[in-house]
Amino acid sequence: MTDALKQSILEEAHRLGFVLAGVTTPDPTPHGKFFEDWLARGHHADMAYLATDRARACRADPRLLLPECKSIFVLGVPYNAPLRLPPNSPNFGGVARSAEGGIASYALGEDYHLVLPPRLASLVQFIEAQAGHPVPNRYYTDTGPLLERDLAQRAGLGWIGKNTCLIHPQKGSYFILAEILLGLELEPDAPFATDHCGTCTRCIEACPTDAILPNRSLDAHRCISYLTIENKGDIPEEFRSLMQNWIFGCDICQTVCPWTKFSAPTGDASFQPDAGAAATDLIATLALTPQFFNRQFKRSPIQRAKRRGLLRNAAVALGNLGDERALPALENVINDSESLVREHAKWAKEQILKHKA
Numbered sequence: 001m002t003d004a005l006k007q008s009i010l011e012e013a014h015r016l017g018f019v020l021a022g023v024t025t026p027d028p029t030p031h032g033k034f035f036e037d038w039l040a041r042g043h044h045a046d047m048a049y050l051a052t053d054r055a056r057a058c059r060a061d062p063r064l065l066l067p068e069c070k071s072i073f074v075l076g077v078p079y080n081a082p083l084r085l086p087p088n089s090p091n092f093g094g095v096a097r098s099a100e101g102g103i104a105s106y107a108l109g110e111d112y113h114l115v116l117p118p119r120l121a122s123l124v125q126f127i128e129a130q131a132g133h134p135v136p137n138r139y140y141t142d143t144g145p146l147l148e149r150d151l152a153q154r155a156g157l158g159w160i161g162k163n164t165c166l167i168h169p170q171k172g173s174y175f176i177l178a179e180i181l182l183g184l185e186l187e188p189d190a191p192f193a194t195d196h197c198g199t200c201t202r203c204i205e206a207c208p209t210d211a212i213l214p215n216r217s218l219d220a221h222r223c224i225s226y227l228t229i230e231n232k233g234d235i236p237e238e239f240r241s242l243m244q245n246w247i248f249g250c251d252i253c254q255t256v257c258p259w260t261k262f263s264a265p266t267g268d269a270s271f272q273p274d275a276g277a278a279a280t281d282l283i284a285t286l287a288l289t290p291q292f293f294n295r296q297f298k299r300s301p302i303q304r305a306k307r308r309g310l311l312r313n314a315a316v317a318l319g320n321l322g323d324e325r326a327l328p329a330l331e332n333v334i335n336d337s338e339s340l341v342r343e344h345a346k347w348a349k350e351q352i353l354k355h356k357a
Contacts, residue, residue, distance in 0.1 A: 005130055006186045012126045013075055016119045017268050020076030020168060020175060022155030022189040026062040026069040029150035035059060038217050045220035047230055055145035062146060068136040068183035073123075074148070074155040076166075076175035077116065079106045079267035081260060082251045099282045099323045101314060104225065104249025105174065107301040109271035112176045114299055116141040120178055127182065136183030141176065148177045156189035159196060162216050163203035163253035169196060172263030173254050176271075196259065203253040208242045212253060224250035228313045229305055234343065240316050241351070247282070247313035248302050274300070282321075285314040286329040286345075308338040315341065319348030322355030 006023065013021040036056070044050045058064045062072065082105045106112065120139040128135050140146060149166045153159055158168040165173040204212045211222035220226040224246050227235050235243070254260055266272075288296070293307040302310060311333060318326040326348070333345045 002185070002187060008130055009073070009123070009127055009186075013073070013123055016123055017077055018075040018119070018123075018178070019078050019171065020074075020152075020157045022074050022152070022157050023186045024072050024074060024151055024155040024188050024191075026066075026072055026181065028060055029147045029154065031147060031150045032060045034217075035147060043213075043217060043219045043221070045226055045231070046233075047220065047226075058145040059147050062151075062181060065144060065146075066136060066138045066181040066183065069138075069181045071182045071184055071186040071188070072151055072155070073180040073182060073186075074152045074157060075120075075178045075180070076152070076157060076168075077112070077178070077268050077271075078171070078264055079112075079174050079176060079271040080108065080273070081105065081172065081174050081263040081265050081267070082255055099318060099321060099326055100245065101247035101280045101282045101285065101317050102245045102250070103247060103280060103302070104251050106176060106271065107248050108273040110274065110299050111301045111303070112141060112271070113143065113301075115268075115270040116176065116178050120180055124180060127180075127184065131184060137180060139178065139180040141178035144179070146179055148179055151179060152177055154188075154191045156192050159192050159194065160216060161203070161257065161259070162197050162201065163212055163257060164216055164218055165254060165257075167196070167257070167259050168262075169259065170262055172260040173257065174260065174263045174267060200258065202256045202258070206252050206256040208244060208252070209239050224252075228309070232306075232309065234340065235312065235316060237347070240344075240347065241320060243316055243320065245282070245317040245321055247285070247310065247317050248305055282314045282318050283326055283329045286311055286318075286326075286333050308340045311336070311338070311341045312344045315344040315348040319344075319351035322352050324352060324356060327352060 010021050039051050049055065063069050124137050124139065149160050152166050158166045161167045167173045209222040209224060211218050213219060224243055227239060228246060228248050288307060290307050297303045315330060318330065330345045330349045333341050336342050
């Protein structure tokens with residue numbers, strides 16, 4: 001019954017769009033100590049929520065989230081792989097000739113925080129129907145204190161690459177992960193035991209801000225994704241000129257990875273380019289009013305940066321591109337009500353005028 005139940009759950013998970021699916025136990029993960037050392041070094045930057053006592057305890061022992069937990073279903077949904085460009089292309093790594101902003105591919109469609117929970121709830125209902133009784137459960141998609149890539153590796157979904165992403169050997173790394181903690185005993189899958197990064201260091205070498213550390217971790221202080229999303233204050237000047245044209249997240253360390261050649265160019269339908277694509281026009285982005293920003297990005301991950309963060313990022317990108325056409329738009333936002341926007345717009349104007357000189 002257990003094998004048949006697990007197989008039926010896997011089939012339903014695939015039907016719901018979870019291309020990757022595996023089972024592991026709620027036992028402590030092997031990288032718990034590594035994560036604690038990462039926190040101790042301050043590499044989580046200002047993401048204080050990662051370091052609370054409760055979050056740290058739950059990452060060490062998932063049963064604190066669900067005492068009845070006997071199995072953890074780990075799931076992955078693909079999103080669009082970005083356009084691949086050769087290393088000698090003038091657009092390689094996100095740099096564009098025109099005033100276009102770079103947005104991480106996962107953020108071009110709907111916010112996965114809105115898309116995936118209903119699917120997870122549907123899968124839980126299916127599990128309970130198949131089991132014939134209520135099953136204690138909790139589910140997350142980047143919302144709970146779990147070492148989800150550790151769990152995914154232990155559930156057989158892939159290995160953790162040098163760029164810190166989970167990599168599947170036949171499907172690449174463009175996946176959103178999710179987990180369901182279940183008070184139901186299912187046969188765990190064999191952990192993914194091999195590391196296929198070998199001697200390759202392309203991701204480390206390609207990162208423009210040197211955020212990827214040799215021990216397969218990130219210094220968030222330096223990461224473009226952190227600087228453009230989680231960071232709510234000024235972007236340190238030492239990193240601004242290195243950020244190219246990225247305004248929300250970054251795909252560089254995945255784009256250069258040889259294993260992403262296996263990633264499907266088209267991911268889940270919910271993550272097809274939509275609202276997020278509108279923010280690629282940097283000059284138009286600077287003209288966004290608070291009302292239009294909220295309307296335009298209502299169901300987009302970009303909402304997380306807030307208007308002031310997005311305009312801050314767009315100003316930095318325009319300063320890096322050195323496009324004189326942006327000067328009138330920058331002049332307008334130098335008088336913006338948000339000091340964060342004003343300061344970065346001034347910096348961008350100075351950079352463009354330097355290019356012009």
